Amino acid sequence: xxxxxxxxxxxxxxxxHSDHLSAAGNSALYGKCNNPFGHGHxxxxxxxxxxxxxxxxxxxxxxxxxxxxxxxxxLRAFDHRDLNTEVPVxxxxxxxxxxxxxxxxxxxxxxxxxxxxxxxPKLERIRILETKRNRFELRQ
Amino acid sequence: MLITRQVDFSAxxxxxxxxxxxxENLALYGPASNPHGHGHNFVLEVSLEGExxxxxxxxxxxxxLKDVLNREVVEPMDHRFLNREVPPFDRVIxxxxxxxxxxxxxxxxxxxxxxxxxxxVRLRETEDLAVEYxxxxx
Numbered sequence: 610x611x612x613x614x615x616x617x618x619x620x621x622x623x624x625x626h627s628d629h630l631s632a633a634g635n636s637a638l639y640g641k642c643n644n645p646f647g648h649g650h651x652x653x654x655x656x657x658x659x660x661x662x663x664x665x666x667x668x669x670x671x672x673x674x675x676x677x678x679x680x681x682x683x684l685r686a687f688d689h690r691d692l693n694t695e696v697p698v699x700x701x702x703x704x705x706x707x708x709x710x711x712x713x714x715x716x717x718x719x720x721x722x723x724x725x726x727x728x729x730p731k732l733e734r735i736r737i738l739e740t741k742r743n744r745f746e747l748r749q
Numbered sequence: 750m751l752i753t754r755q756v757d758f759s760a761x762x763x764x765x766x767x768x769x770x771x772x773e774n775l776a777l778y779g780p781a782s783n784p785h786g787h788g789h790n791f792v793l794e795v796s797l798e799g800e801x802x803x804x805x806x807x808x809x810x811x812x813x814l815k816d817v818l819n820r821e822v823v824e825p826m827d828h829r830f831l832n833r834e835v836p837p838f839d840r841v842i843x844x845x846x847x848x849x850x851x852x853x854x855x856x857x858x859x860x861x862x863x864x865x866x867x868x869x870v871r872l873r874e875t876e877d878l879a880v881e882y883x884x885x886x887x
Contacts, residue, residue: 611846612881662850666766666777667842669880673779 611669612733614657617679619688622649623704647691652706653738654683654713660730670730678724682716706739710747713737751868752808753796756818758827760835761788762843778844786830791848792873793822795856799865809865821855845874849882857884 625642626635635643642648656679660669686696692704702708714735721732731749738744763786764778774782781787795818799808829835831843841847849872860867873879 610883610885611849612883613846614879614881616877616879662844662846665768667764667844667847668777669846671777672878673776 610659611662612657612659613669613672613730614655614734615672615675615679617654617656617684619652619654619684620649621652621687621690621692622647623692623699624648625703625705627703647693650739652687652709654679655734655736655738656717656732657734657736658730659733671725674724678717678720682720683713686716706737706743706745710735710737710745714747714749750800750808751796751798752811752814753794753869754811754814754818755792755794756815756823757790757792758823759788759790760826760829760831761786762831762838762848763787764842764844766842786832789874791826793818793852794869794871794873795860795867796869796871797860797865798868802864809860809862814860817856817859821859822852845872845878845880846882848872849880853882853884 623642624644624647625639626645627638630638656675658670658675662669690696692699692709694700696704696712698712699708702712714732717732717735734746734748736744736746762781763784764781765774765784766777769777771782795814797809797814801808826835831838831848833839835843837851838847841851849870852872853867853870856870857867867884869881869883871879871881
C-alpha cells in the first residue's frame with residue numbers, strides 16, 4: 610500500500626460572517642476576516658490517496674485522473690472566485706477553511722467513482738494551508 | 750516517539766512501460782515517458798519509531814542514521830540515471846512509488862534494530878508530489 614500526496618493551488622476571496630451572530634459578535638469572533646468587502650488567500654490544497662502499486666505501471670494512483678477530478682470539481686469552481694457569492698453552498702455556510710475542507714471532501718467523494726471506477730485508490734486525507742501559518746486537515 | 754532525518758539526491762529517470770506503445774506511455778506517464786529521461790531533486794524523509802534510550806536520551810543516533818541513508822541511498826542514486834545505473838530499475842519502472850518502496854527495502858535491514866523500527870519512508874519528487882510507504886503490515 611502506498612500513500613500519495615498531490616498539491617494544488619487556488620486563489621479565492623471570502624468573508625467570514627455568520628447570520629446567527631450580531632455585527633459586534635461577528636467582529637469579535639472573526640476579526641479582520643469579517644471585513645464586509647472580503648479578502649483573499651493563496652490556498653494550497655493537498656489531496657492524499659492510498660492504494661496498492663499496480664505492478665504493470667508502477668503507480669499507486671492515476672495522477673492524470675486525480676488532476677482532472679480536482680481540476681474540474683475544485684479548482685474550476687474555486688480558483689479566482691469569491692467563495693461567498695460564486696460557490697452556492699457558501700451563500701448559507703460560512704466559508705471558513707474548515708467548511709471549505711468539508712465541501713472539498715464532499716465534492717471529491719461525489720465524483721470519486723467517475724474518476725476511479727476500480728476499488729483503488731481511496732481518498733485518504735485533505736489538507737488545506739490557508740496561509741503558511743495555519744492548516745486544516747480532514748481524514749477519511 | 751518518531752524521529753525523522755532528511756537527505757536529498759538528484760537523479761534522472763524515465764517512466765515507460767516497454768510493453769506499451771509511445772502513445773499509451775504518454776497517456777499514462779505524461780512527459781515523464783520521454784525516453785531520453787529527465788531529472789528531479791528528490792527529497793527523502795525517513796522516520797524511525799522507538800523510545801529514547803535511558804542512557805543516551807536518543808531514539809537512534811542521528812549521525813548513524815545519516816550514514817545509513819548516505820551509504821544505502823544517496824551514494825548509489827545521487828547524480829545517476831536510475832533506469833541505467835541503479836538496479837532494479839533496469840526492469841522495474843522507477844516511478845516515485847517504486848523508488849520509495851526500493852528505498853524501504855534497502856533501509857529496513859539496517860534500521861530495524863529491535864530498539865527502533867523503520868516507520869515511514871517519504872519521498873518528495875517535486876513540490877507537488879510526495880509518496881509515503883509505511884511497509885506492509887497486517
